[in-house]
Amino acid sequence: MTARAFHHGNLRAVLLDRAEAMLREVGTDGISLRELARQAGVSHGAPRSHFIDRQALLDTLAERGFDRLTDKLKSSMAAGDPFDATFHRVAHAYVEFAVQDAALMELMFAAKMADPPAHIQNAAERMFQTFDELIDLGHSDGVLSADAKYRLKLLFAVTMQGTATLTAARRITAAQGAALIDDATALILRAATEPTSRI
Amino acid sequence: MTARAFHHGNLRAVLLDRAEAMLREVGTDGISLRELARQAGVSHGAPRSHFIDRQALLDTLAERGFDRLTDKLKSSMAAGDPFDATFHRVAHAYVEFAVQDAALMELMFAAKMADPPAHIQNAAERMFQTFDELIDLGHSDGVLSADAKYRLKLLFAVTMQGTATLTAARRITAAQGAALIDDATALILRAATEPTSRI
């Protein structure tokens, strides 16, 4: 199989894999379509056959990021541990992902000028649905209203997202972030499970 | 005063103001030194006299962002309202800033590859110190330990940061973000003020 044949039909996948690596190594600004083409051994115009422009490639990276995070969160929920243990583990998994792939996380939660493409929105939606599944693990008995579950989910989401951002921006260390997640999850769980729930 | 004389001595300020506007209009990627020079009526090499490179200008924008946010938060704390009202108001002010200047906020909390410059770190530190002042408004009587205050501050910080990110990324609406801030601040305040504090 020659190098030419290797890229017959899977250049798209090669470009995405190399782009993910490049994202980790030099950040979003360092991603160049021409450099990507060079590394894949094709001409600089070749990527155009798979991505209409640079932003389309970045959008696809974001979509894949959401899918990978979804998988990671679902794995963290698989075990049959007590609810609060699962709750903690999912939160730590989320922050771990966000810190390890900080540049990717920025793409996933970028404040775009225009509306985000539907395929990213859908991937993000699937990720957020894992939070619903998580909450149902501990509250599927009808104690919490749908509204309460939704608010609980948002509290959970913003805590992890904020911790991830402050850790990636080096405002706090990973250890402080982990301790913070423990504090926050304990607080949220207490609010959700105590007799006179305020949530 | 001719256009030539106008830029004598304040090109730096003009560039920064135009860059801030450009940031809001077209985002970070849309900021071009050459376009900035064009708008300021100087040659494309002129910005070099004030910013060593493009990143240095973006760093300065981030620093100014922290300073402006610090001012806004301090203004929100000025009034002599009950503590919980002040707490809420500061939180809403933070998220309001973050949503209005979402692109700037990304610059301020960017996950850089290298270590952030000291002048940004210092500006960020001053901003976070307003949280200490805020907490001392309600807990300067020695009830909370220094460690508890620190953890309270982090809980507060990540809640706002996460809400800001999810709102800017259009995962939730501004109204949902505001309701979320109310939920979270109530939860945090309760944890900080109840007799058997868990914080």
Added chain:
DNA sequence: ACCTGAACACCGTTCAAGT
């Protein structure tokens, strides 16, 4: 001290042409 303008290397994007 600050600004000009040519020069250089590198981009993203387009598109007719090849296979």
Added chain:
DNA sequence: ACCTGAACACCGTTCAAGT
């Protein structure tokens, strides 16, 4: 259907030269 390669416009950065 996918890739090539020339062409175009636009960058960031450098630097000798001006004032």
